Amino acid sequence: MNLVSHLLERQLRLPPPITRDVVCEKDLRIPMSDGVELLANRWTPRDGGDGLPTALLRTPYGRGGAFGTGLARPLAERGYQVLIQSTRGGFGSGGTFDPLRQERADGLATLDWLVEQPWSDTIVLFGMSYLGYVQWAVADALPPQVRALIPIVTESALTLEFLRADGRSLEAPVGWGVMVSLQERPFARLRQLTQERRTDRAFRSLPLSSADVAASGVRSAYVQDVLAHDARAPRWAELDHTHRVASVTAPVSSIAGWYDIFLPGQLRDFRLLREAGNPARLTVGPWTHVDFHNTPFTEALDFGLAYARGEEPKPRPPVRLYVGGQDLWRDFESWPPPGYSPSRWYLSSGGVLGAEAAGEPDRYRYDPADPTPAVGGVRLVRGGGAGRVDNTALEARPDVLTYTTPVLTDDVEVIGEVSAEIWFSSSVRHADVFVRLCDVDPAGTSWNVCDGLVSLTSADEVTRADVTLWPTAYRFRRGHRIRVQVSSGAFPRFARNPGSGEPLASATTLLAADQQVHHDAAHPSAIVLPLRDA
Structure with missing residues (x-):
């Protein structure tokens, strides 16, 4: 696995690790409030892992592959232990997957379990997209052991921008719904390219209510909800965690992209944090939603680890923006900046x-x-x-x-x-x-x-x-x-x-x-x- 470690270091332009000798303890069983058990993997240095700050990642995309190796391993090599958990109903975790709806109760139960573990001390919440949304779902009820949040290309209301009655998105919510309905099928990764073409054709379905079957061969309850209910529908009310943002007491470092699908909501969340007096900071780069760059790891090490160790991170203005055309990073005091x-x-x-x-x-x-x-x-x-x-x-x-x-x-x-x-x-x-x-x-x-x-x-x-x-x-x-x-x-x-x-x-x-x-x-x-x- 040292070859993988070296490749990730080069690809992500990361600093050298503290150790490359890490181990993964698989399939820890974490009880939820209703008795369902969710599975998690714990990545640690082989020696001295107990008591390190814990990076908690909760994901619907599985604990291996890009999420296990690509996210957990680099953090475990550089000062963290990492708990990566499969959300309800996916990749061996119990219960039924109902996207976005169960993340508050399950997230709080996971934190309750984690703070009781003898090997866990301080906690940093980390992750992008859905892995960032689950941070907002619990953000107003964090135990004191949570010292920082790092939400990346995400926002507290997630899908509601897509479902605006005056501008309905199609590709992101329907394409995502099809993708997650197929991701546990055999050889799902190998089929991805042909599946994308099939999904593209399905977007032209008439009526659109048949698009999920046209794309995947199966009916998706989530896709049907997306097509039938716009953002004003009561069906989506419990998915909006915007009201929790101002109550977050732990410092937050938000990482966004100018071409990301969640940018407006992420900027709104940042403004709410700053108005509430949270020591939040914001980084916006020239990225799309699926770009994979080293900024999240930089923030995990410079911002998250500092707070987890009871230190202050290196001082920096609250807002760092990549200015296109000029092609430079520049710092500002607020968003939007004055002047x-x-x-x-x-x-x-x-x-x-x-x-x-x-x-x-x-x-x-x-x-x-x-x-x-x-x-x-x-x-x-x-x-x-x-x-x-x-x-x-x-x-x-x-x-x-x-x-x-x-x-x-x-x-x-x-x-x-x-x-x-x-x-x-x-x-x-x-x-x-x-x-x-x-x-x-x-x-x-x-x-x-x-x-x-x-x-x-x-x-x-x-x-x-x-x-x-x-x-x-x-x-x-x-x-x-x-x-x-x-x-x-x-x-x-x-x-x-x-x-x-x-x-x-x-x-x-x-x-x-x-x-x-x-x-x-x-x-x-x-x-x-x-x-x-x-």
Whole structure:
């Protein structure tokens, strides 16, 4: 296993370990409050593991492979012992897997058990995505032995952003539901590539209620819930742990990505922590949800271990952001940082983005049978399908409008919350408005910075669509141009709007629509950018 240790050290750019001689005690049985037992593996140095700070990881993805070796081993080699537990109903743990719903009771029971173990002293909660969400589920009732939380690309309400009635996501919640329903089948890892293609085809199912069977051959209760209930439904109320965030007493280090699916909620959680006086800090890098980088391990060692040992971590400003375009890490005192004010950049005739709105409406036709595709950006996919990509082919489509500034004579720095106000009308009542901010380099290549979508239910009248884009930190350099795209979808990141007003799960009618973007003096469509003050 020393070869694996060396490979992980190089791949993750980690400091040398304290020891490479670690052992894994498998299948510890941890009782829950209802008598169900969950299984866990304990990774420790072969000598001297008892009493080290315990990193607790609770995961629905199994205790081996990338999670056991890739997460637990590097921590166990560098000052921790690690308890990695399979959540209820998966990978040998008892009970039935019901995603997101049982993590508070089971998490508290696990902590109660852990503090009673003679080999455990202080505890650090650690993990990304679902492994971060389970930290928030217990965050307001932590025993004093928990000295720090490190939630990574996650947030306290997790799936609710996907289920907004005015902007329903498809790829992330349905794709994840299909993935977890298949992950314990034989050779699941080997089948992953072909499964992804099958799932992609299933996103086009009509009605969408058949997508889970089309993708996996089995019915998924979670996928059916996602399709049938939006974020306002009582079905999801118990999954929202936002109200617990302000009550967290242990220090928190949040790690986020500019192209991560959970970024807005993670920034909200950070603001709640700081407003409550928590010594929280935030790091946001140029990452997507599935990027695997060394920052989580750096925080586990520099931040988590320090607090677990009763020390203060090395001082650092509360907010560290990777500023795109400038391609530098910079420190700030808060999020959003002071010194940035909202500035409107107006859409105008001739595809111009500038100081005032003018001209007749621009038109395009949107056909949900040939939906505008999701290209890069905030997606739960691997490889080059997410993050910052070349938008040339997307912008050549007839269902995508673009508005571009003249060449910039000075740098323009944008840090904070981005939004758009698009005056819009359609030949149908139900339509979506997707807005994307891009950086056009001197060679003419358009690179996406951030974007967002909103659904309208009265689009047959001229309506102002208020679109919330993903936050960003970006410097548009002198010699570049700023561009705004407007379209009516990003499929399959967002569910395609059928135009018929039918419920998402049961819709079978697809209506093509003629869309108009208005930008006259009475309807001043604009993007609102938080610009650095002069």
